[in-house]
Amino acid sequence: MKRGIILLLFLSLPLLSQAKEMYFQGNSISLLTKPELTAPTMGKIVRGEKLKILNTTTHWANIKTNKHSGWLLKIFISENPTIDNLVEHEIMTESYMLENFRIRASSISDENNINKNTAIKTTTGRISLSKIERIKIKDKTVKLFTPSGFK
């Protein structure tokens, strides 16, 4: 009996190791009530937040944080902590892209319409296409792409 318990403890080691803390890797998103992208959302999880895996399917994990629990795609989970963005994206209202979208679209005359026309209805509060106009691409970013080097 005693030996059986000891053996059982050893056999359960891999299972115990799966219960260790993991980290959420993506940008902030909402957890889902079931493992489907269209499922109703629950509380949010933020980048780098610690979580524990309660259950998994092929692509999804049922997870628990200090504040919330819910379903999350497994591709966003790692045992390693996250780092901050290496370079901050400059967020602007007016930008190169915005100007070009205005020139391009005869049906679009102001910023509100641009957002309306390009916004995507997301179910989990992700960064949608409506943000495109607000990401400024610095000239030097693209100039780095030259055969002479990446300095």
Next chain:
Amino acid sequence: MMNNKKFYAILLATLLSVVLSQQILASQSFRDRISKTRNIGTEEIKDDTIIEVKIGQKIAAKILTKYPLLDNSDLNKYLTVIGRVIAANSPRPELLYRVAALDSNEVISYSTPGGYIFISKGALSLMKNEAELAAMLAHEISHISHHHVMQKLNLQSSEAGTEATIMQLISGGAKDVSELTISNSVDQAENLILNLGINHRHEFEADQSTMWITTIAGYDSSSYINFLERVNRTSNINKSDMLRTHPPLAKRIQTLRSFYDRNLSTIKGELIEERFNFYTSKSIKN
């Protein structure tokens, strides 16, 4: 009845199998592998990432010696914006992704560690909308997110020096890494990306991540399948590099179709043809 000797032998065997299984699991990814050698914290990951970007920059420069850049800064800016939107919805948004078009009629796309992505004029000319472009970029970003090249560099090392080189890169941090050791890794990685391909399992993994990420970003993920089907049935194009470094297209399409039907077919995403045509028409559609 089991005697003590037998019992402890079984116990030892069990313990060894547990340890070995943990080792095998640990070798499944670049970061996991590192985590077995020391406790990884934010600073170490930042150092590793800086090294990864350095390696990626050098591979990108080598790719540009084989294929010239397409001289259209507006298009490259557009590609980069779409790439960053996809990246913001990926598991690895922290990198500064850069995307540029290659002046080549071959149907190809490449990504290097650290966030450098190239897509050929030939590939862009076969695309019908922004969703297809977004999916192609998501595929490349998935390779970067999953550390596919870095992982392959680490695990397939047969030369005695390579393992040490990678570990030196990892443990030494960015400041201690010599240009020579980086360039050894760069040569291997370049060969993987341009000639050998990564491996079929990783390509299928990137394909599935592509479907999730493009959907999360708001695009119609079936566009990815439509694009691959178009590549597959178009005969008068050069797709030899893609076929050499990836699994057979028919198999990928079949797997993706099944994945889409099971997981994503009820979600309606965007295609966005007008914006795509505006930015690509000058250089591509001629």
